[in-house]
Amino acid sequence: MTKAIVFDLDGTLIDSAPDLHQASNRLLADLDTEPLSLETIRSFVGNGVPKLVERVLKARDLYRDEARHASMVTQFLAHYDAALHDKTVLYPGVVDCLDALKAQGFSIGICTNKPEAQTRAIVKGLDLERFVGAIIGGDSLPVKKPAIEPLQETLRQLGLGVASSSDDVIYVGDSEVDAATAKAAEIPFFLFTDGYRKSPINQLPHTVAFNDYAELEYLINSKWS
Numbered sequence: 754m755t756k757a758i759v760f761d762l763d764g765t766l767i768d769s770a771p772d773l774h775q776a777s778n779r780l781l782a783d784l785d786t787e788p789l790s791l792e793t794i795r796s797f798v799g800n801g802v803p804k805l806v807e808r809v810l811k812a813r814d815l816y817r818d819e820a821r822h823a824s825m826v827t828q829f830l831a832h833y834d835a836a837l838h839d840k841t842v843l844y845p846g847v848v849d850c851l852d853a854l855k856a857q858g859f860s861i862g863i864c865t866n867k868p869e870a871q872t873r874a875i876v877k878g879l880d881l882e883r884f885v886g887a888i889i890g891g892d893s894l895p896v897k898k899p900a901i902e903p904l905q906e907t908l909r910q911l912g913l914g915v916a917s918s919s920d921d922v923i924y925v926g927d928s929e930v931d932a933a934t935a936k937a938a939e940i941p942f943f944l945f946t947d948g949y950r951k952s953p954i955n956q957l958p959h960t961v962a963f964n965d966y967a968e969l970e971y972l973i974n975s976k977w978s
């Protein structure tokens with residue numbers, strides 16, 4: 754039976770906050786408004802781009818209504834598309850870890866709240882395509898995490914039935930949203946502690962916590978040994 758490891762993207766495999774920060778501040782500059790700090794933008798990531806843009810606008814008291822918000826999301830994405838991974842980096846050890854997991858025969862998926870098109874472009878640009886068998890983004894389905902459907906759809910595309918998933922699957926993520934998703938889906942959750950979480954580790958439901966990708970293969974194999 755195939756086993757699968759599904760990863761979140763932002764704050765888990767990649768540190769994407771610097772490019773999200775730049776796009777946010779370019780949007781604010783279009784609106785003749787002062788920039789926000791990297792730390793602030795990092796704290797806004799995890800619920801998808803529309804929510805990030807809403808938080809950016811509200812932080813500068815610029816949120817008006819849904820129609821304007823929708824056009825700001827489009828404007829943000831134009832800035833983001835112009836520099837999707839200029840400053841974005843993989844966390845140390847990610848490539849070696851994915852290599853090792855792939856070599857062991859694990860199926861690998863990505864389940865993120867980032868829009869699918871931008872996710873695919875970044876995955877390609879950072880040369881991760883060869884590892885990944887399924888990608889579900891925040892706009893791939895009508896709902897996004899913490900709804901469980903995106904994670905279930907990732908597993909379905911990897912060829913795993915939902916019924917068997919709790920025994921054969923691990924979800925790896927960095928945030929409150931990921932922990933809640935895995936818990937609701939009854940899937941073991943490995944928490945990468947150096948991502949964008951806002952809560953203390955002990956307040957996030959998790960199976961295993963780690964901060965070094967050099968340890969992840971061992972931790973995964975320990976769970977199934």
Ligand SMILES: O=C(O)COP(=O)(O)O
Pocket residue numbers: 761762763764797798799800801802805864865866867868891928
């Ligand atoms: O909020 C986003 O756009 C993406 O965040 P995620 O990759 O951590 O799900």
Ligand SMILES: [Mg+2]
Pocket residue numbers: 761762763764765799926927928948949
């Ligand atoms: Mg994340």
